[in-house]
Amino acid sequence: MAKLVIREGDYVHEHPIEEIETLIGRSQKCAVRLTEPAASRNHCTILKTPEGFLLMDLQSSNGTILNGGRVTESTLKSGDVIRIGNAELMFKDELEDSKKVVDVREKIREITNDQNVVRYDIVKTADGQEELKYTRVRKDGGEPETQGNVPPRPDGA
Numbered sequence: 001m002a003k004l005v006i007r008e009g010d011y012v013h014e015h016p017i018e019e020i021e022t023l024i025g026r027s028q029k030c031a032v033r034l035t036e037p038a039a040s041r042n043h044c045t046i047l048k049t050p051e052g053f054l055l056m057d058l059q060s061s062n063g064t065i066l067n068g069g070r071v072t073e074s075t076l077k078s079g080d081v082i083r084i085g086n087a088e089l090m091f092k093d094e095l096e097d098s099k100k101v102v103d104v105r106e107k108i109r110e111i112t113n114d115q116n117v118v119r120y121d122i123v124k125t126a127d128g129q130e131e132l133k134y135t136r137v138r139k140d141g142g143e144p145e146t147q148g149n150v151p152p153r154p155d156g157a
Contacts, residue, residue, distance in 0.1 A: 001016055001017075001018070001094055001095065002016070002017040002048075002053060002091070002092065002093040002094070002095070003015060003016045003017055003091075003092050003094075004017065004022075004032060004046075004082075004089045004090065004091060004092070005089070005090040005092060006032065006034075006087065006088070006089050006090075007087070007088045007089075007090075008034060008035055008036060008086070008087045008088075009086070015031070015032050017046060017048065017053070019031065019048070020047065020048050021045055021046070021047055021048075022045060022046040022047075022048075023042060023045050024039075024043050024044050024045065024046070024084070024089070025039050025040055025041050025042045025043035025044070025058075025060075026039050026040065026041050026043070027041040027042055029042075030042065030043075032089070034084060034087050036084055036085040036086055036087040037085065038061075038062045038084060038085025038086070038087075039060070039062075039084045039085055039087065040058070040060040040061050040062070042058050042060075043057070043058060043060045043064065043084055044056060044057045044058055044060060044064045044082070044084070045058060046076065046091075051075070052075055052076065052077075052093075053075065053076040053091070053093070054073065054074070054075055054076070055071065055073065055074050055075075055076050055080075055082065055091075056072070056073045057071060057072045057073070060084075062084070062085060064082060064083075064084060065082065065083035065084070066080060066081070066082055066083075067080055067081055076091045076093075077091075077093070078091065078092055078093040078094075079091070079092070
């Protein structure tokens with residue numbers, strides 16, 4: 001689920017983005033109501049589209065700032081920061097975050113069965129490229145067998 005983490009001064013709260021359109025501003029009809037004086041009554045909106053989330057400025061007086069730059073329209077990704085005057089709204093999409101691939105440089109994978117242990121690592125080649133390598137070690141103490149970037153099956157097949 002997507003949400004905004006809203007910071008106005010010392011006040012921090014979250015607002016889930018559940019509707020197709022989330023209106024942001026000072027107006028009573030806004031789903032996200034700001035007290036920020038620089039915010040227009042109907043400042044901007046976030047639209048939920050099949051491709052993701054779209055931020056649109058509604059011709060506000062002071063503009064909508066996304067990640068430090070003024071925008072009229074922009075797609076949103078998790079971690080983007082929207083500024084309206086001194087108010088800060090961080091867009092978080094937990095679904096997008098859960099789809100991110102874990103950087104294997106920080107992880108070492110091992111797969112073990114009755115006969116083998118297979119360890120996966122990222123290594124730099126002589127030309128500076130990164131390649132996935134694996135090492136298969138037999139549990140009976142046999143010599144390790146290092147291969148290229150096609151991982152083996154743990155059963156040795």
